[in-house]
Each structure stands twice: as structure tokens, then as C-alpha cells.
Amino acid sequence: MGNIIEINNLGKSFKDANILININFSVEKGKIIGIIGRNGSGKTVLFKCICGLNRPTKGTIKINNRELGKDIDIPDRIGAIIENPGFIPNYNAFKNLKFLSMIKNKIEDKQILDAIALVGLNPKSKKHVGKYSLGMRQRLGIAQAIMEDPDILILDEPMNGLDNDGVQDMRRLFLKLKEQGKTILLASHNKEDIEVLCDVVYSMDKGILKVLKSE
Amino acid sequence: MNLIKSSIRVCMQKFRLSLTDIRVWMALVIAAIFIFTYEKDIFDYAQGIDAEVTPWLFPFLNGQKFIRIILLLGPVLFFCNAPFVNSSYIYTVIRAGRNTLTIGNIIYIILFSILYYIFIIILSILPFVFNIDWSFEWGTALGTLSMYPSENVIAIISGKITTFFSPLQAMFFTFLLSFVCSVFLGLLIYAINSITKTRFMGTVTAVFLILCEPLSRNFIKLMWFSPVSWSNIDYLSISSIDDLPTFEFAIISYTTIIVALIIIIFFTNKHSDITIIEEE
Structure with missing residues (x-):
């Protein structure tokens, strides 16, 4: 399966603050990618950039080989939860x-x-x-x-506010969606969600992305 | 074609939301109350001289300063939150895309402006619909008041309008200029809010222009620089004798400014980050 999302040298600044610093990663179609990090680490800003809601200060984001901000404004066939x-x-x-x-x-x-x-x-x-x-x-x-x-789901802290049963239900749902060929990007500060669901896991800290687990 | 269809859907979505927006209903009720109060004197006067009033009152709503401000504040109230960010805005953007959303918002401003002034025209007739002389002339009451104002009538019936315009002409030009002025105010708010990334700077600017407009009546040269003044046919030049802006100047200037505002809106929205508004 090819890469559905490709991010190269992505940077995002607000005024003088660097929120995302040289983010590089790709997402293979049909996988669940997890990003774990504390509040304020930059996960939400990254997801907003991928959804086309924030314009990167530098770098490129390609969805299905089409560059955001150049070929397309907002990715096609995307579903998202961002913040609350x-x-x-x-x-x-x-x-x-x-x-x-x-x-x-x-x-x-x-x-x-x-x-x-x-x-x-x-x-x-x-x-x-x-x-x-x-x-x-x-x-x-x-x-x-x-x-x-x-085709792509961008889920920022989707388990927020859910009880244990709700968390289990949503985990089953996301795994089912993966079986249907959906690509899921999932951000959470809960390690267990990430470990149970994700094929590849990154950590985000002060705008820097690091691989924690690869396939 | 898909872009236009999607933009129209976005526009219709905004209209659906407007139906539950208390500001919209407030503005319409306030307009109704003031129009009724303003026109009641005219009808009482007409009864006093045993005449009926014709339905062509809309052009004269602009005559009295206070009513004019109230009617102009209607569009400001409707469009004060442009670019119309609400709690589910992010989900709308993801589905519609930036360009579709922007076009949909602009179509909404244009259509809402048209509907607002159609509503004002209907309001100007409705309270007295059973006492109206359905003629295509100005009629005795309006004709007399335009020449000999009565101290019992707060409405100002302009002699310039009754002399140089037929009723249908006055209705048409007043509607056209009022609607275009409303679009200008809506797009001005949209553009300034987009540039400043605030929810109030556009409104402040629009209200400032509206409140300063009465000043321009005292300084004719200022009218050339007051877009709000151009919407009143009483302030436009009929002959080449006066120094007032012409109708052609008003239309060309409005068109130029509106096109410039649309370009600013597109450029700003294409390149800016989309901010999510937290629910209150």
C-alpha cells in the first residue's frame, strides 16, 4: 500500500513561538498512526495543518500526492475531530x-x-x-x-470524556474502520489507547516528533 | 458548477441558522416598530385632509436621520459576526473547503440584503394596507407634504424625489442603492474581521461610517467619500448644477469597493489559519 499522507519539513510558528519544528513523516494507507504527547505539545496544531485549517509556516503536506495549499485547500474524503x-x-x-x-x-x-x-x-x-x-x-x-x-480520519483525543465502556466501544470501532481500509491518525495523551490501536506510534514534545514504535 | 452548487448549499445553511438567531428577529422587529411609528403621522395627516396615501413610502424612509440609522444598523446586526463562525464551523470548513465557504458567505450577504429590503418595502405598506390608494402617482398626501411639510408629521417627504422621480423610479433606485449599501456594509465587516482576526472591528468600522453619515450632510464634499450617503437618492445629483455625487458615481464606486472587498476576503481567508470558536 502507498503513502496516503506525506509530510516534509513541516514547521508552524505563531508570532515568535515555534509550535511545530521540522516534522517529517508519512502515513501508509490503511494504518492507524498514533501520536502521544502532553497538552500543548503541538498535536492539535499538527492535525489542523493536515486538515488544511492551519497554513504551515514552512514545509509541505501531501494528501494522495496533492499538496495542501497548492493543489487543494482542504483534503478530500477526510473526517475529523479537532479539540472539543x-x-x-x-x-x-x-x-x-x-x-x-x-x-x-x-x-x-x-x-x-x-x-x-x-x-x-x-x-x-x-x-x-x-x-x-x-x-x-x-x-x-x-x-x-x-x-x-x-478515507482518512483525523482524531484528536477522541476518547476524551468517555467512560470505560465508551473507550472499549470506540477502540472496537476504530479497529473495524481500519479493517475497512480507513487510514486513522489518532492523538492522545493516554498511552494505553495508543498501544492497543496503533501500528506506528510517535511522540510529540515541544513541537518535535519522534518515532516510538514502528511496524 | 459543483463549486456554485456547494456554495449555495453553504448559503442555505446560513439562512437556516438565521431563522433561530435572535439578532435577526430583533432587528426586524425594531425596524417594524420604527417604520410604523414614522409612517403613522403620514396616514393621520392624510385622513385630516381627506386623502389616501399611495404605497410609495419606502424612498422617504431615508429622509429622517434617526430612521435611516436604524434601518442601516439592520445589516450591521445581521452581518456583525462575519465570517459567521459558529460552534460547528470547523466541520463546515472541512466539508465545504475555504473557497466554497467564502463564496457561500458572500452569496448569503447578497441574498440577505435583498430579502431585508424587500421586507422593509413590505413593512412600509403592510400596517396601512387597507387605507392605501393603489395608484402609480405620488398622490395628494405625499405630494402636499413634499411641498408643505407639516409640523405634525416627523417624516420628511423630499420634494426633490417627488419632483424628479416617478414613484416606480424612486422605489427602484432606492431599493438598488439600499441593497448595494447593505452588501457593502456586510462585506466591509467580513473583510475587516478577517484581516484583524476579531469579531468586532468590522462592526465598529461599519457603525462608525453609519454614524458619521449625518455629518456629510453639512459638508457636501464629504458625501463623495461617504459610501453610506450614496444609498439615499435625495443625496445624489439630479442636475449638473449641484456638487452632489451622481448616480453613476455611486454605482461605479460601490461596485469598485465591493470587488476590492471580495478580493481582500478571498486573499485573507485563503492564507489565514482557521480559528475554532469555543461554545459559550
Whole structure:
């Protein structure tokens, strides 16, 4: 399998602070890549760069051989959770995801309902997302990321706020998605999640990426 | 073609959100109250002289300073949070892409401006719809008030408008210039908020332009530099005798400024980082 993501000499600075320093790595299609690091190490900024939300100060990011910021603005067929999932508080789960799905207009209501059920939420619940716990919002964030059947999943701390059962459910889900050929980038400060799920593991500390485990 | 379709979907998404936005309803209710109060005197006056009022009141809403500011603040309130970042913005960007999102936001500003002024026109007629003379002339009441203002009527019925414009002409030009001014204000807020990466600098600038506009009435030369003034046909030159900006100047200037703002918006949004707003 080829590399679906290639990052070369990536750097990102905000004002005088270097957040990412010479990041180099590639991601093979169909693998789960883990990045472990403390809060503030640069994981989220890296993921935002890969999603096209942040413009690198230097270096290149290629997704399926297409360079971000040059050939494409935002990668195609990508699903992501970045930081805490945000939704429209006075809409219920289905309405929130339906609202988002209307932009590409490529999926039916059934796929939205299936995605909500897959993450352990009640797809027919009328409860407004504003009243959800952090764990429920996290699950809805994952549903949002997977509902349109993306090829690449960028998941920033996806287990945040989940109880033990929720963590186990999501681990099973991610492994199932991997079997379907999805490529997953997963960031966490929890070592156990990374060890159980990931084929390759990196550590991030003060913007520098190091290999901890390779295939 | 796909880009246009996706942009329109983004625009429709914003409209759906607007329906639940309290600011939108507040602005429309405030506009309704002020228009009704402003026009009531005209209808009372017309009853006093045993005449009916024709439906062509919209061009005269700009005549009174306070009403004009209230109506101009409507678009500022609608567009104050441009580029319309909300709690699920990041998910919208990932699906739509930067260019589609920007085009969708611009289409939203344009369509919302059109709908706002259609609403204002309807509001100007609706409260008195059963007491209106459906004629294509200015009518006795408006014609008389334009020549002989009454101290019991706060509305200012411009003699210049009734003399040099037919009602349909005045309605058309006022609608066109008001809508374009609203688009200008929306894009100005969008551009300045994008450049400064704030949620208020654009609004401050737009409000400043609106509040300074009455000053330009005292200094005619300032009107050439006051985009908000150009939306009032009473402040445009009819003959070559006066020093006022012409209609052609207003349209060309608005078009130039709007194109420049669109370029700024595209350039800024293409190269900037997208910031996620935390839910309050």
C-alpha cells in the first residue's frame, strides 16, 4: 500500500513561538498512526495543518500526492475531530449531523442515523446537544467524522470524556474502520489507547516528533 | 458548477441558522416598530385632509436621520459576526473547503440584503394596507407634504424625489442603492474581521461610517467619500448644477469597493489559519 499522507519539513510558528519544528513523516494507507504527547505539545496544531485549517509556516503536506495549499485547500474524503467537538446547541444529534451533511449532500438520512447508532447514541433522541455531557458530544463528534465514509480520519483525543465502556466501544470501532481500509491518525495523551490501536506510534514534545514504535 | 452548487448549499445553511438567531428577529422587529411609528403621522395627516396615501413610502424612509440609522444598523446586526463562525464551523470548513465557504458567505450577504429590503418595502405598506390608494402617482398626501411639510408629521417627504422621480423610479433606485449599501456594509465587516482576526472591528468600522453619515450632510464634499450617503437618492445629483455625487458615481464606486472587498476576503481567508470558536 502507498503513502496516503506525506509530510516534509513541516514547521508552524505563531508570532515568535515555534509550535511545530521540522516534522517529517508519512502515513501508509490503511494504518492507524498514533501520536502521544502532553497538552500543548503541538498535536492539535499538527492535525489542523493536515486538515488544511492551519497554513504551515514552512514545509509541505501531501494528501494522495496533492499538496495542501497548492493543489487543494482542504483534503478530500477526510473526517475529523479537532479539540472539543462543537455543535449547534439547540439542535438534536440527528439535526446537527443532517445540517452538516447537506453541504456535500452525498448521504441519506439512514447513513446519519446509522453513524449515530454506531457510536452508542440514540439516533431518535430529541435531546438538544446543548444538554449533552462531554462524553456524548465526543461520541457525536466521532459520528460526524465517520458518517460520510471518509478515507482518512483525523482524531484528536477522541476518547476524551468517555467512560470505560465508551473507550472499549470506540477502540472496537476504530479497529473495524481500519479493517475497512480507513487510514486513522489518532492523538492522545493516554498511552494505553495508543498501544492497543496503533501500528506506528510517535511522540510529540515541544513541537518535535519522534518515532516510538514502528511496524 | 459543483463549486456554485456547494456554495449555495453553504448559503442555505446560513439562512437556516438565521431563522433561530435572535439578532435577526430583533432587528426586524425594531425596524417594524420604527417604520410604523414614522409612517403613522403620514396616514393621520392624510385622513385630516381627506386623502389616501399611495404605497410609495419606502424612498422617504431615508429622509429622517434617526430612521435611516436604524434601518442601516439592520445589516450591521445581521452581518456583525462575519465570517459567521459558529460552534460547528470547523466541520463546515472541512466539508465545504475555504473557497466554497467564502463564496457561500458572500452569496448569503447578497441574498440577505435583498430579502431585508424587500421586507422593509413590505413593512412600509403592510400596517396601512387597507387605507392605501393603489395608484402609480405620488398622490395628494405625499405630494402636499413634499411641498408643505407639516409640523405634525416627523417624516420628511423630499420634494426633490417627488419632483424628479416617478414613484416606480424612486422605489427602484432606492431599493438598488439600499441593497448595494447593505452588501457593502456586510462585506466591509467580513473583510475587516478577517484581516484583524476579531469579531468586532468590522462592526465598529461599519457603525462608525453609519454614524458619521449625518455629518456629510453639512459638508457636501464629504458625501463623495461617504459610501453610506450614496444609498439615499435625495443625496445624489439630479442636475449638473449641484456638487452632489451622481448616480453613476455611486454605482461605479460601490461596485469598485465591493470587488476590492471580495478580493481582500478571498486573499485573507485563503492564507489565514482557521480559528475554532469555543461554545459559550
